């Protein structure tokens with residue numbers, strides 16, 4: 686969506702973002718067989734670059750070209766794709782691993798399940814409540830309900846699911862975290 690592109694391009698111009706991959710990606714990526722990985726809402730590519738370094742051929746999709754530009758050329762096995770995930774179509778049975786970190790688009794849930802190859806691993810983590818410092822803590826469009834992720838991906842074999850509270854400089858937030866395998 687055009688608004689998302691403008692908003693996120695500004696964020697990627699205004700401040701520097703961490704290059705450290707998410708803990709949950711580090712923790713579960715090795716369950717996936719070598720092959721193609723899809724990073725949904727990839728940002729500046731902290732998880733995409735990490736996965737490429739682990740030997741995956743990574744497709745990193747995001748709408749904000751300023752974020753994608755920061756990962757461009759970081760690794761030969763990394764393909765940044767500028768696309769709107771409101772309309773993006775994930776190819777079926779293609780990916781050994783799909784990562785969806787700090788991004789929510791419920792339309793993609795069935796596409797994600799279909800996009801995993803048999804034995805493919807999904808690593809998904811995003812907010813139930815935004816950090817308290819951001820003022821507006823919940824919006825159904827951007828935040829999950831409790832247990833929502835667990836039920837949404839119940840057709841997969843769930844390896845790990847947790848809802849946790851986290852306090853950072855931005856305040857306290859709640860996150861839902863899931864790792865699952867397509868049988």
Ligand SMILES: C[S@@+](CC[C@H](N)C(=O)[O-])C[C@H]1O[C@@H](n2cnc3c(N)ncnc32)[C@H](O)[C@@H]1O
Pocket residue numbers: 686689690693694707725726727728729730731732746747748749752768769770771785786787788
């Ligand atoms: C909080 S960031 C997360 C980035 C990355 N997953 C990470 O953990 O560092 C959310 C990302 O979603 C992207 N995004 C938001 N709406 C989008 C849309 N409609 N299509 C594609 N990307 C979108 C933003 O540009 C932003 O990079």
